[in-house]
Amino acid sequence: MNWLHKARPVLIVTGLALVIGSLIGARELAHGSTSDASAKGDAPRATGGTIVLGTVDTNTPHVSYGLPPVLSSGTVSKVFVTDREEVKVDQPLYAFDATLQQATVDSAKAAVALAETKVAEAKEGKKRHAKNIEVMKKGVEALNRRAGDADNIVSIVKANMENGYKQNGFQPNEWPAKLKNEPQYAEAQSKYTGAYNEWEIEKAKLEALEAVNAQLPVDQAEAAVKQAQAELARAQIAVDMCVVKAKVxxxxxxxxxxxxxxxxxxxxxxxxxxxxxxxxxxxxxxxxEFAHRLGNDRIGKQVTISDHSDAKLTYTGVVRDIGKNFLPKRANAENLIASDTRALEAVIEITDPSPAGKPPLRVGQRVRVNLGQ
Structure with a gap:
């Protein structure tokens, strides 16, 4: 019995080895005769063609939702959907508390209303400006007539005085000196000078008033309205974006x-x-190392897709596209530790992801693809 006691550890190890070998053999029978490299993601040459690993996906990759770009942080106020719910484009998914954003909208609305009031005031000012020009033009015309009348009186007084000088025998060269001493003539001249100067002053005022661009305040006020409306639109967008909607x-x-x-x-x-x-x-x-086996002649060819964990579950697909560049694997983008593992991506259209009698292929599921010889 001594020898049996000593041989017991050897028998246990041998038994374990036989069990492990049986499990490995059963796995190989179940999943096909692929090498260890295939199980690690390589593409060994197996019976029937080149086998590579892949992941079931959609034409448009899945979309992750979080904070809208208008928020640096936010508190969810309501969730409109649940897991496995089908949604349409622009259907609300969840909403954030938008109290602050709504306050900005209200302030922007008040700014628009104030700016619109300024436009009305500017337009009214333009009307008053036009009316002032019209009134001043009439005043200038009246002053012009007054100055003309005063000038006519000067001419009449002068003519009467000169006739008197002529009748009294004074020579024409003596008339100017005598006119200077005539109070009636001096008064007429003074009235004419005052009327003329007043006309000149009012005419200058009219020219200055006409030079004013009364449309400018209107344009400026309308520009302020547009700016206020743009601010309101931005504020409203911020409120709207607090309700996160489905992009697809x-x-x-x-x-x-x-x-x-x-x-x-x-x-x-x-x-x-x-x-x-x-x-x-x-x-x-x-x-x-297997990319040289894939040429453009593979595009449009039928391939076999099998479940990664059960090679007996097979599906059919068609090669739609083969990448032209070696790029980082998509799966690596989600890893915290960067990896420089690169591969050529081939896109396979699944003929029927849910065939009768088989479990459906689901997005994110790892599969093997037999690309053929």
Whole structure:
């Protein structure tokens, strides 16, 4: 019995090895004869063609929703949707408290109303300006006639005086000196000079008034209205954007918020995800060492898609596009630790993601794609 006691550890290790070997063998039978490299994401040459890993996706990648761009932080006031709910474009998803933004809208509305009042005042001022010009023109015309009448009186007085000088035998060269001493003539001259000067002053005032651009205050007031309206529009947009709406039609997933939830610019988790409606595709990752096997002649060819964890579940697809550049894998973009792993992306259109008798292929599901020989 001593030897049996000593051999027990060896027997246990041997038994464990047989169990592990059986499990590995069963896995290989279930998932096909692929190499370890395939299980790690490489593309081994398996029976029937080149096999690569891929992920089920939509034509338009899923959309993450969080804070609207008008907020640096905000508190959710209401959530309109639940997980797995189908939504249409522009359907409200959730809303933030917009008290401050609404106050800005109210202030902007008051500014618009005030600016519109200024426009009315400017237009009324323009009317008054036109009326003042009309009245002043009449006044200038009256002063012009008055000055003309005064000038005529001067001429009449002068003519009467000169006739008297002539009758009294005075020579014409003596008349100017005698006129200077005539009170009647001096009075007529004074009245004419006053009327003429008054006409000149009022005419200058009229010219200055006509030079004023009465339309300018109206234009400035109307420009102020447009600016105030633009501010109001921006303020209203900020209020509207506090209600987050669906950018595309699809299905809501992973709602992580409720009324009272506060989101900030440092919040990493999205408020919810929206899986776009439409055809399902596979984004297959072709490693560099297998890229030479993919030419443009593969586009339009039928391929076989199998579940990553159960190779017996197969689906069909058609190669729609093959990338021309090696780019970082999409999955790496979500990792905190940067990775420089690059691959050529092939887009496969899934013929029927929900065939009868098989579980449907779901967005985000890892699959294998047999791209053929």
């Amino acid at each position: 039609a699809g299905t809501v997933e992973q709602v992580s918020i409720s009324a009272g939830t506060t989101l900030g610019i440092s919040t990493r988790a999205p408020a919810l995800l929206l899986i776009p409606a439409g055809p399902r595709i596979v984004r297959a990752e072709v490693e560099a």
